[in-house]
Amino acid sequence: MTEIRTPRLLLRRWHDDDLAPMADINADPRVMRWIDDGSVRDLDHTAEEIERWEEEWDEEGFGLFAVELLASGELAGFTGLSVPEFLPEVMPAVAISWRLGSQFWGQGYASEAAHATLEFALQDRGLDRVISISQVGDHASGNIISKLGMVPERETAHPEYDYPLQVHTIDLTEFQA
Numbered sequence: 001m002t003e004i005r006t007p008r009l010l011l012r013r014w015h016d017d018d019l020a021p022m023a024d025i026n027a028d029p030r031v032m033r034w035i036d037d038g039s040v041r042d043l044d045h046t047a048e049e050i051e052r053w054e055e056e057w058d059e060e061g062f063g064l065f066a067v068e069l070l071a072s073g074e075l076a077g078f079t080g081l082s083v084p085e086f087l088p089e090v091m092p093a094v095a096i097s098w099r100l101g102s103q104f105w106g107q108g109y110a111s112e113a114a115h116a117t118l119e120f121a122l123q124d125r126g127l128d129r130v131i132s133i134s135q136v137g138d139h140a141s142g143n144i145i146s147k148l149g150m151v152p153e154r155e156t157a158h159p160e161y162d163y164p165l166q167v168h169t170i171d172l173t174e175f176q177a
């Protein structure tokens with residue numbers, strides 16, 4: 001079983017108990033503001049997402065980690081890797097992404113999980129390059145992207161929603177954890 005411990009977090013695969021807290025996170029408009037069309041997601045949609053994330057783990061050997069706080073055992077959200085099939089122009093690629101409940105923002109958890117995810121990508125999965133895809137204007141993601149040392153690669157538009165996207169990349173062979 002794939003698990004990573006950081007000073008404050010446990011990154012792990014998904015449990016049945018994660019559905020309710022992840023559905024709460026997905027029901028918050030502040031969380032969903034910069035994701036797809038910005039609409040919130042209900043319990044059924046969240047269950048489908050978690051099922052898809054677990055399938056990606058089985059198929060690819062990487063995926064989105066459930067991020068749990070070591071101190072309390074609470075699910076804070078996810079950080080991890082996925083194949084960005086929605087954006088064919090960047091393929092083949094593996095992308096890092098993050099989504100935490102708003103009560104967990106501003107404490108450095110997303111950056112802590114993202115660093116551990118890049119280490120996992122390099123050391124466990126032998127990936128030498130990871131990208132991020134974020135909306136122009138999503139400054140919270142932009143902050144993590146720059147703290148990770150990712151560099152701009154291209155600007156494009158979302159194929160479905162047409163808003164501007166920025167693609168950043170990192171050469172993991174030069175990544176300092």
Ligand SMILES: CC(C)(COP(=O)(O)OP(=O)(O)OC[C@H]1O[C@@H](n2cnc3c(N)ncnc32)[C@H](O)[C@@H]1OP(=O)(O)O)[C@@H](O)C(=O)NCCC(=O)NCCS
Binds near residue numbers: 034099143
């Ligand atoms: C994007 C998102 C994960 C960012 O979360 P975040 O908590 O702002 O990110 P970080 O983990 O980098 O923490 C940020 C701040 O926590 C503060 N902080 C507090 N304690 C800290 C600690 N121990 N260590 C580090 N930072 C700490 C810092 O001020 C830091 O800001 P700084 O880098 O400017 O100094 C969050 O806004 C989110 O989930 N958004 C909704 C989902 C989303 O939009 N996802 C992206 C779609 S592509």
